[in-house]
Amino acid sequence: MAQHASLPGRDIHRIVTMARRCEEADGIAPFNEQTTLGLSKHPDKHRRHFVVPLNDSVIAYAGAELVGDVAEAELAVDPGHRNRGVGDRLLTSVLDWVKPGAVAPGAAELRVWAHGDLDVSKRFAAAHGFERARVLFQFSRELGGFPWPAAWPEGAGKNWPKGEAPAAVLADGVRLRPFRSGRDEAEWLRVNAAAFADHPEQGRWTAADLRARQEESWFDPDGLLIAEDDEGMLGFHWTKVEGGIGEVYVLGVDPRAQGTGLGRTLTLAGLAHLAAHGIQQVDLYADESNTKAVGLYRKQGFEVVRTDVQWAKPLTRG
Structure with missing residues (x-):
């Protein structure tokens, strides 16, 4: 598994191609805008890319960033290579990097977005000690x-x-x-x-x-x-x-x-x-915890069409 501070163009293309395969299989894209734009960002000691290559393709990717004492990440595994421990190894690499010593000052918590609130994501999160921490609703309506x-x-x-x-x-x-x-x-x-x-x-x-x-x-x-x-x-x-x-x-x-x-x-x-x-159609996003906004959008005829979940795991330091 390769770890990079920045990515060459060929790897970005391979990661995007892999993400499209995930979207076709799962019905939802595995990465949000922040992660997608981060693929082409300049090197930063607080950001890392984790790439699992196979021949001329990428079969898994994780992007991680340290913000204060919190690490944030997104990861995905190609549908044809799931249930083989690839995701486990990818997450382990992310956890090793966010610990103190690999990057200062290290993280007290790791937060990972899972898009679509899929059963496979719930099982993966539970198996690795993550708890449901934040829920983001996507609303939509016709004008x-x-x-x-x-x-x-x-x-x-x-x-x-x-x-x-x-x-x-x-x-x-x-x-x-x-x-x-x-x-x-x-x-x-x-x-x-x-x-x-x-x-x-x-x-x-x-x-x-x-x-x-x-x-x-x-x-x-x-x-x-x-x-x-x-x-x-x-x-x-x-x-x-x-x-x-x-x-x-x-x-x-x-x-x-x-x-x-x-x-x-x-x-x-x-x-x-x-x-x-x-x-004719408009989408918007609101946190489940923002009850005022959620209530306002529902009154305006918007309905929830998708749910994203951020899973959190406290990390032991020292």
Whole structure:
């Protein structure tokens, strides 16, 4: 089993090919966006790639990263090579790396995402001493019949749909506009960090993380809606479109604007932007523990179509 600080292009291709085979067999992709983008990142002493090659292919892969005293990982084994101990050896390699000595200061806990909440993942997690720690719901709904507001505030886009629901409003002095690439990055990062200060992933985005998304083929600055007043950015709704399906990618509100109804208006604005561009289906993600958001999305007609689980295992140090 090979361990790398960074990956050559041929290995990235082989890992992506293996991931597609997993998706075909399991009905769900084995890696999230963070892991996929991490395949091509520059070397970092706090990140490692674990690759199991066979001839000219890769039959298993794990990506691991140390964040403070917590290690996070995702791993997958090619469907044709499962139940042969490959996953066990892959996990052992990850555990050996996150211990103190291999990487400072070492991890107190390992967290692993399993997408789809599959029975095979549950069995693997239980066999290795992991416990269910976090649940992420994917919601989805068709926009046909959505209860659109009767009016939109300043900065609304052209052709945004209208209906009979209460008007979408903003506080005095607040307006909407699209994101401006090359000008808004620093302010966006500030609001994102403040809005997601308690979120284990989103709140720690760096300029490099933002730039990586801006370089993706799906990025559209017009689909990243900004709410601002004379003092600066107050919130944003970043929408995403891939394969003809829209997504509430990131929705954030600065603490100084929370409780003003801005989140609701931004949510509606992003959905209207997608509808005005012909999008019929929209997906979004919310933590099971965020009961307020889960309740809001259910009231808006969104239904859970997928469940991802993060499994956690405490590690002995010393």
